[in-house]
Amino acid sequence: MSPTIGRRHFLVTALAAGVVPLGAAPGQAFQNSDIRYGFSGQAWMGPTPEGKPWPGNIEEGIREVGRVGLDGIEPFRNHIVKYLNNKAPLKAQLDRAGIAMVSCSNGGGGMETNFIDPARAKQAVADHVAFARDFIKYFGCTAFKFNMGGRPRDNVMTKDQLKTLVSALNDLGRQTIEFGIRAAPHPHLWGPMEREHEVRYVLDNTDPRYVWFTPDTSHLTLCGMDPLVIMRDYFSRIAEIHYKDCLPKYRGNKVSPTQEMHRERNLYEDLGTGGVDLKPIHQLVLARKYKGWISLDYDSPRPGDGSGTLEENVMRNRNYLADVLKITTLKPPVLGHSACKMYCEPSKI
16 A cells, blocks of 8 residues: 555545544644534624625634634634735634634635536636645644535536536545545535535535535525435535524425525524424434534624624524533633624724
8 A cells, every 4th residue: 555545545534433633733622522513703704884895803703702612613714814824823813712713614705616617616626625725724624614606597507517516526525635624515505505406416426535515404404405314314424514593484495595585584593493403413413423513603693683792692502502402511601701792893903
């Protein structure tokens, strides 16, 4: 066996078993249980009260996630673009807060995200491999959760487009596993893995040595699936999990809700809303001895939606973990120090 093949075999088998290889120590320092719980950096993004987009205040997000007793934060690339060439200050902030980076999703300027157009997919693969190697790996992450761009204009994924997606994911995962990162595409509303037949096609036709996935309990439900069934059927392919809820009316839908509907009312509801039966899902996760991250994946609260401050939004969902799912590994929260009411001010860092 050649040294290259031997290392690849070790990485694939170790990651599939939930073992963090040597050399991934930075994120491991904060581990207090087999399952760690994080929060999406998206919550500290949002538009400003004046409606102007900005890349968010990931610095305040890091501090707040540490204060509420969670284990990590999961930003998007556009949240951390100013740290791309200077990662140490961001790592220092995570260390001070006592948390780790869950993973870092894709997006933002200078990164191709179209995985279904053959003319663009090759560049998407190259950009994602470089980001995983040059940024995510530095923080000790072992999975790369990423979205895959939008759906075709007619909203129909053709067999050729699915084949292009499969080929690109195999190519991406074959390269990232060489340095210890599991490629974990994220089935998402309005993306190329939206409906059940698309999710199953991609997972059935990608190489399990190279491609995992990031199931989201709300997105799977909003896209007409039973998240318990999908997660059970493909449990060995799970690299990371997102917990969130939705309205019960979306269970078993035949047509996914639209982006316009999401603009009218946030489709992503607090845990316990009732669209997702989270208890049996969490029982499955425990029974299968999952080892990895579960991230509470939420957007910013919206003015006038009655959900309260950002801290109150985070705490409601954090408390569901402790009070309903009976998770005992979270650190005690320290409240009342949030720099944010509804929205954070842009960071000066």
